[in-house]
Amino acid sequence: MSNKNSTCDEKKFDRFFKSHAKLLRNYIYYKFGDLEQAEDIVQDAFIKLWNNCSKVSLDKAKSYVYTIATNLGISITRHQKVKFKYQDYVIRHKTDINNESPEFIALEKEYMQKLKNAIADLPERQREVFLLSRIDKKTYKEIAELSNVSVKAIEKLMHKALLTLRKKIGNI
Amino acid sequence: MLDDKKDDIFLSRWINGELSKEELSEFQSHPEYEHYVKIMAGADALDLKSYDVEKELYAIKSKRSLKKSGPVINLWPYFAAAASIAIILGLFFFGPNESFSTDYGQKLIVALPDGSEMTLNAKSIASFDKSNWDNNRTITLEGEAFFKVKKGSKFTVTTKNGEVSVLGTQFNVNSHHSLFEVNCFEGKVSVVNNKKKEILTAGNAYRNLGKTYEKWTFNESTPSWLTNTSSFRSIPIRYVLKELEDQYNIKIVEKGLNLGYKYTGTFPNDNIEVALQTVFSTLGIEYSLSQDGKTVVLEK
Numbered sequence: 001m002s003n004k005n006s007t008c009d010e011k012k013f014d015r016f017f018k019s020h021a022k023l024l025r026n027y028i029y030y031k032f033g034d035l036e037q038a039e040d041i042v043q044d045a046f047i048k049l050w051n052n053c054s055k056v057s058l059d060k061a062k063s064y065v066y067t068i069a070t071n072l073g074i075s076i077t078r079h080q081k082v083k084f085k086y087q088d089y090v091i092r093h094k095t096d097i098n099n100e101s102p103e104f105i106a107l108e109k110e111y112m113q114k115l116k117n118a119i120a121d122l123p124e125r126q127r128e129v130f131l132l133s134r135i136d137k138k139t140y141k142e143i144a145e146l147s148n149v150s151v152k153a154i155e156k157l158m159h160k161a162l163l164t165l166r167k168k169i170g171n172i
Numbered sequence: 173m174l175d176d177k178k179d180d181i182f183l184s185r186w187i188n189g190e191l192s193k194e195e196l197s198e199f200q201s202h203p204e205y206e207h208y209v210k211i212m213a214g215a216d217a218l219d220l221k222s223y224d225v226e227k228e229l230y231a232i233k234s235k236r237s238l239k240k241s242g243p244v245i246n247l248w249p250y251f252a253a254a255a256s257i258a259i260i261l262g263l264f265f266f267g268p269n270e271s272f273s274t275d276y277g278q279k280l281i282v283a284l285p286d287g288s289e290m291t292l293n294a295k296s297i298a299s300f301d302k303s304n305w306d307n308n309r310t311i312t313l314e315g316e317a318f319f320k321v322k323k324g325s326k327f328t329v330t331t332k333n334g335e336v337s338v339l340g341t342q343f344n345v346n347s348h349h350s351l352f353e354v355n356c357f358e359g360k361v362s363v364v365n366n367k368k369k370e371i372l373t374a375g376n377a378y379r380n381l382g383k384t385y386e387k388w389t390f391n392e393s394t395p396s397w398l399t400n401t402s403s404f405r406s407i408p409i410r411y412v413l414k415e416l417e418d419q420y421n422i423k424i425v426e427k428g429l430n431l432g433y434k435y436t437g438t439f440p441n442d443n444i445e446v447a448l449q450t451v452f453s454t455l456g457i458e459y460s461l462s463q464d465g466k467t468v469v470l471e472k
Contacts, residue, residue, distance in 0.1 A: 014229060022223045035221060039228065046232050055280050067442055074445055075465035089220045115214040133187070134215040140184065155181035162183040165211050166204070 007061050008053035016061055017046055024069055026136055027146065030128040032073040033084035033120075041076070045069040066146065084120035084127065089135070111169075118168035126161035129154055183208065271299035274315075276421030277441070279397075284309075288327065289320040293346075293397050294441075295418035316346040318395050321359075333380065334365030343372075344395040351411055353379040357393060381408070396438065403438040412439075412451060416468075420444045422461075426470040429457070 007013050021042055029038040045068040049061060056064045119127060132138045132146070140154045147154075185191055186199065186208075199205055272292060274280045280292045285305040292298055296315025301308065309327040311317075321327045323340030333352035336345055341359025346352070354363050356372040363370040365380050370387070372378055379386045388405070396403040402415050410431035413424045419441045437454060439447040444461075448468060452459045458471040 017229050017232070018225050021225060021228060025223055026220055029220070039223075043228065043232050043235065047235055050232070050236055052275075052278070055274070055278060071442070071444065074443070078445065078461065078465070089218055111210070112214055112217070115211065116218075119215075130215070131218075134212075135218055135220055140188070152181070155184035158184040158187065159181050162187075162208060162211065166207055169207070169211065171207075 005057040005059060006053060007049060007056055007058055012058060013050060013053070016058065020062060020065065021046065023136060023138075024065060027066070027128070027132065028069050028073055030131045031070070031124060032077050035085065035089075037076065038073075041069050041072045044072055086116040086120040089116075114169050115165070118165045121168060122161055122164055126157050126164060129157040130161040130165075133158060187212065269299050270302045271297065273297040276417075277419050284311075286322050286324060288322045291318045291398060293317065293418075313345060313347060315348065316344070316397070318342070318344045318398060334363060336361055336363050338362070341374075342394075348411065348414060351379070351381050351407075353377065355390065355395065357395075397441065400441040401438050402441055404435050406434045406436050409433045409435045409455070416447060416451065420447070422466055422468055424468045424470065429470060 007016065024045070025035075025038050025042045028041050029035045032038065032041075042065075045065045048068050049056060049065055119130065122130065128147070129143055132143045133140070138146075140151050140158070144151045144154045182191075186196075191199065272280060272282050272290075274292045274294055274296050277294050278292075279294065282290045282292065282298070284290060284300070285302060286309065288309075290298060290311065293316040296313070296317060298311055298313045298315075298317055300311045307325070309325055310330060311328070312330050314331065317329075319327075319329065320342045321338055321340050326337055326339065328335060328337040329345050331345065331347035331352065333347045333350065336343065336354055338359060338361040341361055342357040343359075343361050344353075344355040344357070346354075352365055354361065354372060355377040356374055358374050360374075361372050363372060363378055368385075370378050375389050375391065377388050377390055402412075402419065404412055404415075408431060409429070412435045413426070413431075416422065416439070417424055422444070433455075435451075435455070437450065439450045441447070444465070448459060448461065452470070459468050460471070461468050
């Protein structure tokens with residue numbers, strides 16, 4: 001049953017892993033809120049892919065690992081409310097930050113904390129879309145393909161996410 | 173503009189630079205504008221902790237080989253003997269038979285030698301004689317499968333409950349324990365079951381369960397499980413529980429439930445939470461899923 005598209009081919013499996021694992025980790029983290037756990041889930045999903053490689057062709061592999069990983073996330077978090085751990089991500093160091101006055105940096109720090117809190121409090125789908133767009137720089141079309149919905153639905157979620165964030169942050 | 177119900181993607185368009193000149197300048201003079209600019213600037217400064225792809229791949233490979241190495245080491249002294257037995261058994265009993273099986277929650281598409289197609293649903297086994305396929309298009313099935321048959325000689329699916337044969341068509345066979353159900357989606361099929369013969373045309377379904385025989389019509393053009401939905405039409409609840417177990421690799425423990433109770437409805441095959449809720453809430457049954465996600469206990 002071996003064919004060209006088999007994920008049993010070690011080289012193909014490796015290449016597939018390298019091109020998809022990171023985004024899958026991020027996606028699972030945005031959904032379930034725990035980065036370390038997301039990395040474990042990604043490992044388990046890809047091990048499952050390997051064990052079933054004869055049944056999952058390369059073109060089906062992406063949706064396979066996303067489904068497995070999402071289901072694993074659901075089964076792990078089933079009994080607890082998802083608490084998004086925002087300390088799992090970092091603020092990129094901007095080169096121009098040293099030019100700012102100390103007060104301004106302090107305000108920024110406070111603002112960023114508020115923003116991270118507000119993102120953590122977003123409904124799951126809004127957070128997922130917002131962060132895939134901002135952190136992973138995915139287009140609406142790419143995000144829509146990941147979650148099997150229309151581009152329009154993603155645009156609505158993005159719009160809503162911004163409105164929600166704006167409300168949460170208030171005037172600072 | 174922002175709270176305008178008609179434009180519920182305004183901010184998405186703004187981020188993507190899709191606003192018209194007028195829209196943009198109107199937005200820029202709005203007092204809210206600077207707040208949104210700040211949110212976007214803040215969000216774009218966020219990043220995730222780095223991900224070491226090589227290290228993760230290495231971790232997966234070591235976990236993978238851990239699983240494999242166990243039995244190989246234990247069996248090594250018997251390996252040569254075991255291998256020769258397997259070959260002999262293979263020659264005598266299996267012949268050139270080709271066999272396919274699916275595990276919990278899996279689907280498998282099999283291209284048959286003549287270009288016909290078989291899709292196996294979860295927990296099903298099918299086999300056929302590859303070398304003699306041209307003369308004898310016969311498949312032995314245990315479980316559920318959907319067939320798209322190329323025109324040609326007689327095509328037969330044998331199950332322990334009955335036989336379905338056709339010339340060229342699309343049909344679904346479900347044979348689990350004593351349930352035998354056939355849905356014809358295209359063309360014409362003949363069903364032989366307990367020496368009774370039925371001809372089904374497109375859009376017609378047939379079911380034999382114990383002593384009852386039923387026929388009905390339907391409108392779907394493919395079985396719903398191909399698109400990850402299990403659907404049931406007035407069927408004893410035990411078959412619904414069985415399908416949940418097969419799709420999700422779980423064990424359902426029930427105490428004193430009336431398993432003959434008839435159920436009509438659907439559940440998704442890719443979301444266990446929704447699936448359990450859909451089935452059990454409509455039946456008014458409380459349930460709980462164990463921590464490891466392997467067991468569902470039904471409360472009365």
